[in-house]
Amino acid sequence: MQDNQREEISYLAGLFDGEGTICIQKDTRPLAKDNGRNWNPIYNVTFRVGMTHKGAIEKFKEFFKVGFIDCEKSYHKFRPMWRYSIRRKDDVKEVIERIYPFLLAKREQAMNALLYFHECPSQRGTYLTPEILERKEMYYRKMRSLNGVADSPATTKRMGRAPSVRVC
Secondary structure (H helix, E strand, O other): OOHHHHHHHHHHHHHHHHHEEEEEEEEOOOOHHHOOOOOOOEEEEEEEEEEOOHHHHHHHHHHHOOOEEEEEEEOOOOOEEEEEEEOOHHHHHHHHHHHHHHOOOOHHHHHHHHHHHHHOOOOOOOOOOHHHHHHHHHHHHHHHHHOOOOOOOOOOOOOOOOOOEOOO
16 A cells, blocks of 8 residues: 555544444345245445535545445534445445554444454345344344444434434
8 A cells, every 4th residue: 555545544544433434224124025924134334424524525435436425414504414425235345444454433343344244244135044144133233332322212202403404
């Protein structure tokens, strides 16, 4: 790796440590094609960074050359929130592998995602064995715990301010 690439990826890792997240999302909706009788939940690893400075977000897209940038919303009529996201499995894995040596705060989440990729191979179109489903669920719950997300559903409504809306 050249020095300028090393500097840029360490800068991006710092931004990601402060403003990013790696999460494992779980979709439990039954598939329509089999009327919900036979299905497995779908687990996806996502890499995201969000902030109001669009130029910094564009650096991620320019450097890694994968993913996409969305204008998410405007908070209280101030600057819009820009989010860089990667959802494609191979792209997420490659980016995490490249950025991992430079991470501090998100290092455990990155390692959990890499272990998930290694131990839970994708098997699209087939029903998963109970062992693989259990392993995927374990990584999903560990990632939620590392990200500070409780397992119990919310029991109260958000009150006080109007919801943000997309403005871009």
